[in-house]
Amino acid sequence: EAEVAQSPRYKITEKSQAVAFWCDPISGHATLYWYRQILGQGPELLVQFQDESVVDDSQLPKDRFSAERLKGVDSTLKIQPAELGDSAMYLCASSSRIGPYEQYFGPGTRLTVT
Amino acid sequence: AQSVSQHNHHVILSEAASLELGCNYSYGGTVNLFWYVQYPGQHLQLLLKYFSGDPLVKGIKGFEAEFIKSKFSFNLRKPSVQWSDTAEYFCAVRGTGGFKTIFGAGTRLFVKA
Numbered sequence: 001e002a003e004v005a006q007s008p009r010y011k012i013t014e015k016s017q018a019v020a021f022w023c024d025p026i027s028g029h030a031t032l033y034w035y036r037q038i039l040g041q042g043p044e045l046l047v048q049f050q051d052e053s054v055v056d057d058s059q060l061p062k063d064r065f066s067a068e069r070l071k072g073v074d075s076t077l078k079i080q081p082a083e084l085g086d087s088a089m090y091l092c093a094s095s096s097r098i099g100p101y102e103q104y105f106g107p108g109t110r111l112t113v114t
Numbered sequence: 115a116q117s118v119s120q121h122n123h124h125v126i127l128s129e130a131a132s133l134e135l136g137c138n139y140s141y142g143g144t145v146n147l148f149w150y151v152q153y154p155g156q157h158l159q160l161l162l163k164y165f166s167g168d169p170l171v172k173g174i175k176g177f178e179a180e181f182i183k184s185k186f187s188f189n190l191r192k193p194s195v196q197w198s199d200t201a202e203y204f205c206a207v208r209g210t211g212g213f214k215t216i217f218g219a220g221t222r223l224f225v226k227a
Contacts, residue, residue: 004157033215042118042204042217043158053215091158101146101208103215105158 002026004106006092012112018080021109025074025094033103034067034077035091043091049075050097081114118207120218127195128226135221138204147188148206148215149179156222158204164188175199188203197227 007026013019025032030051035043046065048056051072060067064083069075079086089110093103121136147164156172162173169181179190188205202222208215 040123040219042206042219044217045214049211061214093158098124102148102152102160102163103213104160105150107157 002104004092004094004104006106006109010110010112012114013082014114015044015084016081017076019082019111020076020078021090021092021111023075023077023092023106025092026069026104027097029094029104030072030097031095031101031104032069032075033091033095034075035093037089037091037108039088058074079111082111084113086113087113116207116209116214116216118205118216120205122129122221122224123190124218124224126145126224126226129197131225132192133177133190133192133195133199134145135203135205135223137188137190137218139188139207139216140211141207141220143208145178145179146208146210148208149188149190150204150217151201151205154203159177161190161203177191179181194213195223195225196227199223200225 007022022028032049037043041072046060047067049069067077089108093108095101095103117140119138147160150158152158153162155156163169172178177192180186202220202221205218206215
């Protein structure tokens with residue numbers, strides 16, 4: 001069964017360093033999502049792509065976070081500089097462009113900022 | 115703005131007990147509704163979804179949910195839980211007029227053997 005791939009699975013970084021996460025969605029899925037999940041809360045959308053275009057990045061802290069999906073396939077989420085409050089699970093998901101838009105999630109990247 | 119409220123953050127049940135997890139949402143238009151589950155050590159995965167039609171939807175592993183439009187609710191049910199149902203359950207709502215899916219805070223279910 002096709003899966004969403006994410007790497008790395010775990011990342012420990014120091015405050016003020018740069019960090020990047022990678023996601024490869026299910027083949028053929030036009031929509032790609034990056035979520036942040038803090039312990040005890042549900043996933044919060046950071047950015048959503050339709051093909052290579054951003055359709056929602058209203059909750060992305062743009063002063064330090066950036067995301068790209070240059071060829072409309074895989075995607076990178078970057079944080080620079082990382083802050084202590086960025087410690088969280090970063091989830092990638094994908095869905096087809098046709099409803100009902102059920103999302104397939106990757107295993108996530110657990111980020112710890114020290 | 116869209117929002118999703120899950121009433122119970124932690125639920126503890128014995129095996130064979132019945133389960134109902136509450137989910138209410140706030141959105142003025144037509145919605146797609148989802149329940150996702152995360153078993154210990156596993157990815158978030160879809161449990162069931164409502165797109166249109168019959169408001170009673172059945173999912174995997176004996177779960178079902180009922181969409182009550184007048185109450186803005188989409189409660190998850192299972193008549194008899196098993197130890198293997200121990201997991202975190204998330205309700206999610208997508209307004210058909212927009213792109214974003216909003217997730218609730220989740221309910222952690224622990225089933226005692």
